[in-house]
Amino acid sequence: MVINDMYIGKGQVVELLLDDGNRHARISCDSNLIPSPGQYLVAGTASQSDHLPVPLFSTESITEGFIACAPVPVGWIPGTEVYIRGPLGRGFSLPQVARKVALVAFDDSPARLRVLMLNALKQGAAVVLICDTSENLLPDDVEIQPLSALGEILTWADYTAFDVTRENLLGLRLIMDGQNQIPINSEAQTLVRMPMPCGGVADCGVCAVSLKSKWKLACKDGPVFNWDEI
Numbered sequence: 001m002v003i004n005d006m007y008i009g010k011g012q013v014v015e016l017l018l019d020d021g022n023r024h025a026r027i028s029c030d031s032n033l034i035p036s037p038g039q040y041l042v043a044g045t046a047s048q049s050d051h052l053p054v055p056l057f058s059t060e061s062i063t064e065g066f067i068a069c070a071p072v073p074v075g076w077i078p079g080t081e082v083y084i085r086g087p088l089g090r091g092f093s094l095p096q097v098a099r100k101v102a103l104v105a106f107d108d109s110p111a112r113l114r115v116l117m118l119n120a121l122k123q124g125a126a127v128v129l130i131c132d133t134s135e136n137l138l139p140d141d142v143e144i145q146p147l148s149a150l151g152e153i154l155t156w157a158d159y160t161a162f163d164v165t166r167e168n169l170l171g172l173r174l175i176m177d178g179q180n181q182i183p184i185n186s187e188a189q190t191l192v193r194m195p196m197p198c199g200g201v202a203d204c205g206v207c208a209v210s211l212k213s214k215w216k217l218a219c220k221d222g223p224v225f226n227w228d229e230i
């Protein structure tokens with residue numbers, strides 16, 4: 001990958017962490033590069049085999065860096081230097097008054113929702129995680145429910161955050177249409193995942209997503225959108 005001054009920082013892979021077959025990476029970097037929940041970084045290396053930068057989301061902030069959610073490129077090993085631009089995009093905005101928070105990992109592990117989960121617990125909210133994957137390392141205070149309980153949890157929550165791929169967005173919309181939608185006094189936001197290779201600098205269009213009103217670029221307009229835009 002060509003290295004030029006478009007990157008605003010450098011980091012280093014410190015450790016790879018396997019979690020239920022998923023490969024996360026502990027990355028050391030300046031604290032101002034760490035993405036907030038739903039935001040991302042664009043990162044790549046100087047290796048010829050690393051063709052395109054990848055979007056990285058945080059699953060946990062740590063001393064001197066963060067843990068990047070799987071998937072991370074297979075060529076990255078401890079010691080690999082990464083070139084980073086970010087934090088980028090629009091992340092989740094957890095209302096300070098939210099006391100009943102639902103987190104919905106629609107089609108993957110809830111790793112990208114983990115920091116939001118910790119923030120919600122910190123502000124005293126009850127948290128329900130809805131997912132169909134097995135999760136071992138969750139705080140005791142978090143209740144886990146299967147996706148089949150979505151309708152019931154949506155009527156309970158005053159804030160809901162979804163994590164879904166662009167490919168499964170239509171499936172989520174169809175399920176939500178059958179659930180009487182989000183209650184009027186509640187807020188909901190959705191992280192829509194997809195490749196975002198240019199991170200908004202080249203208008204490549206790879207991250208285009210069709211929403212209610214028009215096409216949007218997830219790298220700049222998202223990747224988190226309010227549910228009423230979806």
Ligand code: FES
Pocket residue numbers: 195196197198199200201202203204205206207208217218219220
């Ligand atoms: S990633 Fe290129 S325009 Fe969004």
